[in-house]
Amino acid sequence: MDAIQVVHQLRRRVRVVVPALKGEAERLCLLEILLRKHAAIKDVRVVPCLASLAVRFDPKAIPVDNLLRLVDTVAGNLARAPKQAPTSTHCDEGAVGEISVAVEGMTCASCAALIQMSLSRDPAIRSASVNYGTATATVVGRLDRPALEARIRALGYEARPMDTLSQRKMIVERERRHVKEARRRAIGACLLSLPVMVIGMAMPRSRFWHVVEFALTTPVVLGAGRQFFTRAAKLARNRTANMDTLIALGAGSAYGHSVSSLLAGRHHLYFEAAAGIVSFVLLGRWLEERAKGKAGDAIRRLLDLQPPTATLIRDEIEVVVPVDDLMVGDILLVRPGERVPVDGSVTGGRTTLDESMVTGESMPVVKGPGDPVTGGCINGAGSFRMRASAVGQDTVLAGIVRMVDHAQATKLPVQRMADRVSAVFVPGVVVVAGVTFATWIAGGARFSTALGNAVSVLLIACPCALGLATPTAIMAATGQAARRGIYIRNGEALETASGLTVLVFDKTGTVTEGRPVVSHFAVRPGFDASEVLALVAAAETGSEHHLGRSVVDYARLRGIEPRPADDFNAEIGKGIRARIGRHVVLVGSASYLAEEGVAVQVPSLDGQTPVLAAIDGTFAALFGISDRPRPTSAAAIARLHDLGIRTIMVTGDVATAAHHIAAEIGIPEVVSQASPARKQEIVAELRAAGESVGMIGDGINDAPALAAADVGFAIGTGTDVAIEAAPVTLVNGDIAKVAEMIELSRKTMRIIRQNLVWAMGYNTIAIPGAALGELSPMVASSAMALSSVSVVTNSLRLQKDK
Incomplete structure (x- = not known):
């Protein structure tokens, strides 16, 4: 390949990098458009800043080698084409992508509402979502990254890229520095404010003490509090307002009134209120x-799993290089105690790996030549060499971080309602404060009294608590789930899981271990057992199904190394047809063979799954395949029943094998010999009957049902198609995690409701109280600060659950 480098390759998806087009957003968009025109290409995703291209395709319509040659040719032609003067910051109409950035400078939910509203008005953006709790913005549309960042900066905020783990680490480090800076400002302001408050409570009439108050308050308001005034001024130029506007108005009014009174020789001063605010x-x-930082601890722990450097073997010389510089195919050395830098496979040496932080597996796993290794895992006592197979965005660890990021940034329906309130909250509060001031003046109150009550209204109002009610709970819950080996793609799945009433289980690889073995093999008289086994195993080499792999393993145990099939076609949920030399081999269920014109009667196999084989149109052999239930399956099903959830097993297996496993683990309802379409129909029928349905599966044949369910749970040891179709992934395949996920989701929704009730109730009671003169500005500002802290602290209770 001349123009592209293959970064990651799966059966139905490849990711490549086009180095010559790095930063060439328009040409990459054009490459995306050209590739999308090919009928066999299902989807194309471009990351311009990395010149990365992810292509999902139909391997039956276009072999992967042909696809790579096509991409290489088109990319090469675009790279060699002369550059044209840019005419637009946007890509072509057909090139739609998703961009996420970290947003710095948001101080309340109104900030997020302002940015989202501004971005949504851009015709190049189809949808925009800005989350105050996670400080992220996600847009879908034709706007490229520099244009998006410019739009956000024009509103007075900073936007930072967050595509790679290194960029995410930089953002986390900036957040840590920001928290330290916030601590320094807060402590400095409090130390200066305390004596001002003590003097103010004594209500001195001496000009000396008034000057002392002025001297101590000025650095607090104009020094530590300068950020409120600069942000409020910037927002005013954009004709918008947020919480900083309310604080600037409140503190500025109190400070300005006090300074003017001091100069005029009056005694009614509010320096203690300004400093206290x-x-x-x-x-x-x-x-x-x-507290928000603690809620994001899950992401930090995941980011820390990737080491900053790796030992690269180049011409048998060890070179320490940054992880970001690694390429697919690089040979790396991993020493004892080091973390595996990227995904790959062992090429030399033997060791054990602690995979607990990535997979949840508590026991060390032995690794030798040919075994896959996952980036982020800790090496044991042995050194080994490995070949990198996935780097950058394509590693398992990067995918997990993206999944957790996406889940934490998702907005639930209840949060969208809070966003609508926050969008009009600040202007509404300013109006209420103005009415309060005018009403008190009209009633004959002193100017200082009217001003104090108006300032109290400005300060007591708090959209922050409303904006934090949902995202902080989601952050804490998804972080807790990630630590348990449950990865959630979006917050909506977290919400929906709390109301599930029915769970539909696949059998093989889901409630069973997924390592079926051939326990019975019989050949029809007139056929040679070794020849039949060799042909059937050759046919199954192209299959991804557990049963097919068990036949291949059985053949290898008997000393037969199957050759690849010359032609292969799979009927998902039924069987396969393959051509090996001059023979046509059919392998599958009795019904599949009957459809193909091969009549056969299947004997009872006492709980085993029968797999039949026909050669050249004649029934030739019968395999009996058994698979043991997972050790945790029976306890997991019992726990789900205790939660009041109905369980059903829907499998493509025969009735005897399905009922045998279901009875062993305690599932009362069984549907056997179900095709993928039938599984999807059953899920749809349950939903039509008013049930909230969860589907748990691991194979390609489960993907339609996983996508059709209210919540899909994919077994992490299953196929890529199943994992992509489900919003929840159980990394180590333990279905006991399903009950944990449901319990966590119920607790999360309970905490979100508590947060929203508190945030709305607080504002409903506090604003009228301040307007009626029941609260001083200092008390109002402290109550406003505590309202946000209480919401975040309540959300953090989710992290204490074990």
Whole structure:
């Protein structure tokens, strides 16, 4: 390949890099458009800043080698084409992609609402979502990254890329520095404010003490609190407002009134209120940022799994290089105690790996030549060499981080309602404060009293608690789930799982171990057993099904190394047809062979799954295949029943084998010999009957049902198609995690409801109280700060569940 480098290759998806087009957003968009025109290509995703291209295709319509040659030719032609002067910052109409960036500078939910509203008005953007809790923005459309970042900067905020693990680490490090800076500001402001408050409570009439108050308050308001005024001014130029606007108005009014009164020789000063407002808000924001940081600990732990450097073997010389510089095919050395830098396979040496942080598997796993290794795992006592097979965005660890990121940034329906309230909250509060001031003045109150009550209204109002109610709970819950080996693609799955009433289970590889073995093999008289076994195993080499792999393993145990089939076609859920030399081989169920014109009667195999084989149109052999239930399956099903959830097994296996396994683990309802379409129909029928349905599966034949269910749970040891179709992945395949996920989701929704009730109830009671003069500005500012902290602290209770 001249123009492309293959980064990652699966049966139905490849990812390549086009180095010559790095940063060439328009040409990459054009490459995407050209590739999409090919009928065999199902989807194309481009990351311009990395010149990365992910292509999903139909391997039956276009072999992978042909696809790579096509991509290489088209990319090469585009790279060699002369450059044209750019005419637009947007890609062509057909090139639609998703971009996520980290947003810095948001101080409340109104900030997120402002950015989202502004981005949504851009005709190049189909949808935009900005999450205050996770400080991220995600857009889908034709806007490229530099244009998106420019739009966000124009509103007074900073946007940072977060595509790679290294970029995410930089963002996390910036967040840590931000929390430290917030702590320094808060402590400094509080130390200066305390004596001001003590003096203010004494209500001195001496000008000396008034000057002391002024001297201590000025650095608090104009130093530590300068950020509120600069942000409010920037927002005012954009004709918008947020929580900083309310604080700037409140603290600025109190400070300005006090300075003018001091100069005029009057005694009604509010220096303690101005200093207290800024100090309490800074203290609250520090505690809030610190608590939000704890909610994001799951991401931090995942990012720390990737080592910053790796030992590259180049011409038998060891060279330490940054992980970001590694390429597919590089040979790496991993020493005892080091973390595996990227995904790959062992080429030399033997060792044990601790895979617990990635897969949840507690016991060390022995690895030798040819065995796959996952980036982020800790090496045991042995050294080994490995060949990198996936780097950068394509590693398992990067995929997990993206999944957790996406789940935490998802907005639930309840949060969208809170966003709508936050969008009009600040302007509404300013109006209420103005009405409060005018009403008190009209009623004959002193100017200082009216001003104090208006300032209290400005400060007591808090859209922050409303904006944090949902995302902090989701962050804490998805982080807790990730630590348990449950990876959630989106927050909606977390919400929906709390209301599941029925769970539909696949059998093989889901409730069973997925390692079926041939326990019975019989050949029809007139056929040679070794020849039949060799032909059937050759036919099954192209299959991804567990049963097919068991036949291949059985043949190898008997000393037969199957050759690849000359032609292969799979009827999902039924069987396969293959041509090996001059023979046509059919392997599958009795019904599949009957459809192909081969009549056969299947004897009872006492709980085993029968697999039949026909050669050249004649029934030739019968395999009996057995698979043991997972050790945790029976306890997992019992736990689900305790939660009030109905369980059903729907499998493509025969009735005897299906009922045998179901009875062993305690599933009362069984549907056997179900095709993929039938599985999907059963899920649809249950949903039509008013049930909320979860589907648990691991194979290609489960993908339609996983996608059709309210929540799909994919077994992490299953196929890529199943994992892509489901919003929840159980990394180590333990179905006991399903019950844990449901319990966690119920607790999460309960905490979200508590947060929303508190946030809305607080504002409903506090604003009228402030308008009626029941709260001083200092008390109002402290209450506002504590309201946000209480919501985040309540969400953090999710991280304490074991």
